[in-house]
Amino acid sequence: MSGPLLEIDDLHVDFDTRAGTVKALRGVSLSIAPGETLGIVGESGSGKSVTAQAVMGLIDVPGRISGGEVRWRGQSLVGRSVAKGARDIWGKDITMVFQNPMTSLNPLMTIGDQIAEVVEIHLGLSRKAARARAAELLAAVGIAGAARRLDQYPHEFSGGMRQRVMIAMGIACEPKLLVADEPTTALDVTIQAQILELLAELQEKMGLAIVLITHDLGIVAGLCHRVAVMYAGQIVETGPVDDIFEAPSHPYTQGLIRSTPGLEAAEKRLISIEGMPPGLLHPPSGCAFLPRCPIGDEGCRAPQALHPFGAGTVACRKAGEQAWRDA
Ligand SMILES: Nc1ncnc2c1ncn2[C@@H]1O[C@H](COP(=O)(O)OP(=O)(O)OP(=O)(O)O)[C@@H](O)[C@H]1O
Numbered sequence: 001m002s003g004p005l006l007e008i009d010d011l012h013v014d015f016d017t018r019a020g021t022v023k024a025l026r027g028v029s030l031s032i033a034p035g036e037t038l039g040i041v042g043e044s045g046s047g048k049s050v051t052a053q054a055v056m057g058l059i060d061v062p063g064r065i066s067g068g069e070v071r072w073r074g075q076s077l078v079g080r081s082v083a084k085g086a087r088d089i090w091g092k093d094i095t096m097v098f099q100n101p102m103t104s105l106n107p108l109m110t111i112g113d114q115i116a117e118v119v120e121i122h123l124g125l126s127r128k129a130a131r132a133r134a135a136e137l138l139a140a141v142g143i144a145g146a147a148r149r150l151d152q153y154p155h156e157f158s159g160g161m162r163q164r165v166m167i168a169m170g171i172a173c174e175p176k177l178l179v180a181d182e183p184t185t186a187l188d189v190t191i192q193a194q195i196l197e198l199l200a201e202l203q204e205k206m207g208l209a210i211v212l213i214t215h216d217l218g219i220v221a222g223l224c225h226r227v228a229v230m231y232a233g234q235i236v237e238t239g240p241v242d243d244i245f246e247a248p249s250h251p252y253t254q255g256l257i258r259s260t261p262g263l264e265a266a267e268k269r270l271i272s273i274e275g276m277p278p279g280l281l282h283p284p285s286g287c288a289f290l291p292r293c294p295i296g297d298e299g300c301r302a303p304q305a306l307h308p309f310g311a312g313t314v315a316c317r318k319a320g321e322q323a324w325r326d327a
């Protein structure tokens with residue numbers, strides 16, 4: 001197959017709240033190719049999870065898609081639901097792994113039954129075949145003694161093992177795209193590394209495309225081919241992972257890298273970007289990063305469209321200028 005698997009085109013998502021309309025996504029465009037791993041990074045509240053929810057058809061009241069498109073292999077997903085014939089897309093072709101595996105697993109059902117249920121529904125396997133497949137999947141995600149483990153309940157599994165189970169369910173039907181929203185945030189560092197390694201391994205073996213959402217740029221470095229940086233409901237920069245780390249062109253990306261522990265530019269000391277993102281009830285029409293940007297000026301009050309820059313794209317008229325001098 002050629003062409004992108006998933007295309008997000010000028011997507012707008014609003015949430016109607018008592019205080020007014022929160023403009024959570026303000027014109028997000030992205031595409032994901034088969035087998036590609038795309039990292040989405042950005043501070044809390046920048047719209048990463050809402051983007052994932054839009055891809056999964058999970059935007060629900062008080063939220064709504066107020067503009068733009070999400071297309072799966074050319075077909076629009078906006079306004080569709082599992083009931084309206086999209087059942088073979090969500091849960092089969094596109095699956096999701098969430099941040100907290102304890103709340104996503106049913107505490108009253110054995111691990112084996114929960115995995116088997118997925119393949120029964122989507123692949124129409126018999127009970128017996130589904131159980132065999134569940135054991136295979138547990139082994140594939142690195143859980144030893146799978147046959148015995150099938151009859152255990154979620155509370156008998158450690159946090160890292162529960163996340164492996166979620167990944168097993170995510171890959172059960174050999175999806176083409178796995179969306180992982182902060183899949184390792186709840187885990188300690190060693191387990192985190194193992195889970196990321198597992199994702200990388202599955203990605204390679206299955207030719208799976210992955211969208212990996214994280215606020216941690218360090219995680220992206222090891223796993224992703226390409227990165228999209230979000231700020232205040234918009235994408236401010238995209239590019240191949242090496243370019244983003246070696247020569248970030250948007251001042252916000254530069255600041256983010258400078259404040260990430262363990263990355264080269266941040267080795268000397270840990271500095272965070274001063275200030276806060278704007279509220280999304282009344283976001284500015286121009287660059288949302290302007291109040292925090294060391295090199296922004298009056299001209300940045302005009303809307304900054306994402307445009308090609310180097311091997312990626314950037315939404316900044318001063319792209320490529322060094323925003324911080326001490327990096
Ligand atoms: N159900 C909701 N009702 C109102 N506002 C919402 C709702 N869900 C999300 N939002 C708003 O949408 C914006 C984007 O939220 P989102 O959850 O996508 O952020 P995020 O980038 O995933 O952050 P985090 O790193 O904290 O997970 C935020 O301003 C948030 O307050």
Ligand SMILES: [Mg+2]
Pocket residue numbers: 048049050181
């Ligand atoms: Mg989130």
